[in-house]
Amino acid sequence: MADLLLVEDEANARRILSLGLELQGHRVTACGSVAEAEASMRATPFDVVLTDLRMDGHDAGLEVIAICRQLQPAARVLLLTAYASAETAVAAMKQGAYDYLTKPVSGEELAAAVERALFDVAGSHASTSSAGGEEEDGSENTLIGHSDAMRRVRDRLQRAAKSTFTVLISGESGTGKELAARYVHAASARSKGVFVPVHCGAIPEGLFESELFGHRRGAFTGAEFDRVGLIEAAAGGTLFLDEIGEMPLPAQVKLLRALQERRIRRVGDDCERDVDIRVIAATNRDLEAEVRRGTFREDLFFRLNVVPVHMPALRQRREDIPELARAIVRRWSEGRVRLSEPCLTRLMTLPFMGNVRELENLLQRMLALSDSQELDIALLDEMYSGLHSAPQVSLQSLHDDGVSLDAWLEASERQMIDQALMKTGGNITRAAEELGVSFRSLRYRLKKSGLDGDQE
Template identity: 40%
Template sequence: MIQKPRTILIVDDDTAHRTMLKTLIREWGYDIREADDGETAIKAVKDEAFDIILMDIKMVRMSGLEALPYIKAFNPVIPVIIMTAYSSVETAVEALKSGAWDYLIKPLDFEKLKLTLKRALEHSGLIEENKRLRASLMDQFDRGRIIGQSPAIVRLTEVIAQVAPSEATVLISGESGTGKELVASAIHFNSPRKEGPLIKINCAAITDTLLESELFGHEKGAFTGADKRKEGKFVQANGGTLFLDEIGEMPLPMQAKLLRVLQEREITRVGGDSVIPVDVRMVAATNRDLATSVKNGEFREDLYYRLNVVDLNLPPLRDRRDDISLLASRFMASFAEKNKKNIKGFTPRAMDTLVRYDWPGNVRELMNMIERAVVLSRTEWLDEHDFSIRLTTEQQQYRIPTEIECPDEPLDEMEKRAIASMLERTGGNKSEASRRLGITRKTLHKKLREYGIAD
């Protein structure tokens, strides 16, 4: 079956330039349509399906920037590549903000144009493929060590499953300890690059002077102590994924160099002049609000929009309390096995304390506290006194009463008794019972069915 040529809409009010592009791009095997201003382009998009739009940013009647929101509103997935003779950061960033897939500076570098068109088609092709395969993606998706069943985690894994097969740059944001590195690993190992390397670097853990060498490598003699050539993380990650943790801590001069790599897909070692092409997918993470950092002049706006193609915001543990008991149980089992301890579970008061606590250090704090409790425990059941947690007055309200703690009973029996007791205390009011128990109403109904308590 002969594949139909991809169709590109060229939008430019400069007839000579438009004709030149049409002739050149046709030689690369594309079908071409033309428009001489933004209004004509909007009408064309409504009348015909295009694979890519190549549009000038400044035109006499309606500019590319004015037309872009209308085009994206009608077809949000179509890649729009902006051409501009104005290489200012403000113009390029405004185009990216409005939904442009990429921008090119005039006069155009034809090899770069050819590569950009190819990458845009690959990107849009993956989006269409993801639409067709979304239902089966979750069946194939490997969560790795991402644990949780709360709505927030279910939504997160669905988005990861969609974005992983693409080449899109991903920015993972969230508080410290929420699991950003785990998400980066899940993206890599569910991507076509999973057989390639996953290289990680913490930008906050390396001094400004060494960060450039760590990322790009250096030549022998480039600086004092450089006694031999060293390959940087970009070369090590070639064919795979590079994870830049704490990207918000990167100094501004390095941000400019990173932006160039994202644009050109090539690096130069410190002290060298050879240009080295790199094929790397970028995943970055931060616990900062980068949008605020941009406003404060602490982070480059153009780099922010280059990194933020897909934004994954990880919820703090206090916003996914349904997952605390599951996480705690998994950590307890793992650390008990690792430390050869015979620990059966948590008392109801212990689990009640864990669920009510706000966990400022998130999952990492929970994991560390469970490990400490397991190592120091002298009994088969972890009690609230095994955890160095102080609940606020509000968090202590409606705690599970002491008299239902029965350390000699299996955990499921104690949980059953706790639920039955709370229902009795609330006169059968399930909403009030679930609130006092620190669980959702949905979880309460699930437990009632599981334990055969009248629902």
């Protein structure tokens, strides 16, 4: 649970957004003006501030960003705007906005953006108070760990930051690929520019071109105004293409041309525009295998894979687990709860196939169900066994129950999907991460199982 400030002058939108965020388990303070936002920030600390751009007929959201930087510099600001202006987006990011979302924004998209911002806050807080008292610059604040594996990663990322070449970050889900991308951006000559994350697995296939390149008004049904694409919005800064392996082939062709020529054309436009961007991509797939299968373009792979960086799995750097665990517990308990030494020792023995994301989820469960100021090993074993207990099946049990293997697998899949959706409050993106599958794969499984797959 986090403390969020929502600044939105339209009452209905304020109620809807507040409800959606509260259903995600957050505490929301909603206000309708810059003055109310300033009063709230003077009275209460917030983790994330969400503000509309246009209020009272002007770009009041930029004022909220400035006030937040002054009163609560540790908070992350998300800008909500129905006016897709590259100039405004760049100005907002330069003034301190963490990210921006274009209205209308889906509940899933908003929840995912808030989670990313909270994870960034947690990493920053944890690093500044990490054991050993080492002083680190802002570019290192989100990469916790002093294992040999993490030292090698930081060294590679520092070298990448000194160049302008594209970077391809690989690694399993939950290993911190976006944090690594932000590390490179913050340590690079483009650190004063914007960092624009694009989550390729969450963009519907038919909207890729419009989302990336933008469109002109009237270019297609529903294009009621000119829209700046995410590539153009990243001008002067860094474009982060997360889960690049999810990008459909037609979009790969257009992206390759944009990277080669540093020029783009909006959908429905007659002219091309120069773009000055640095691209960092990430994937949890084996892109070389995807190239062999024909699902990823070889020329795009080589264009992206100039500086390869592999994020190690958590089980490959077990010595970092105590530091990470302490940081997570300190963040979510606001420093009121600690982990016992036996508990830390036990954490280092667990496989954590979901990596840092699984570790954080496990510790959040423990915090939610404990009234003690110390989390002990008994609670850890109870929570972990509850999360990872699996039903046993045998050939004889299939015969006894009169079901086929396909029927049993289908029922098990549906049960797992139900559990993931319940755990994430219906958030499909997060549920896919919990299950270790792509967004599109989960949407397909939802439709196949007859579950509600229309949530966006």
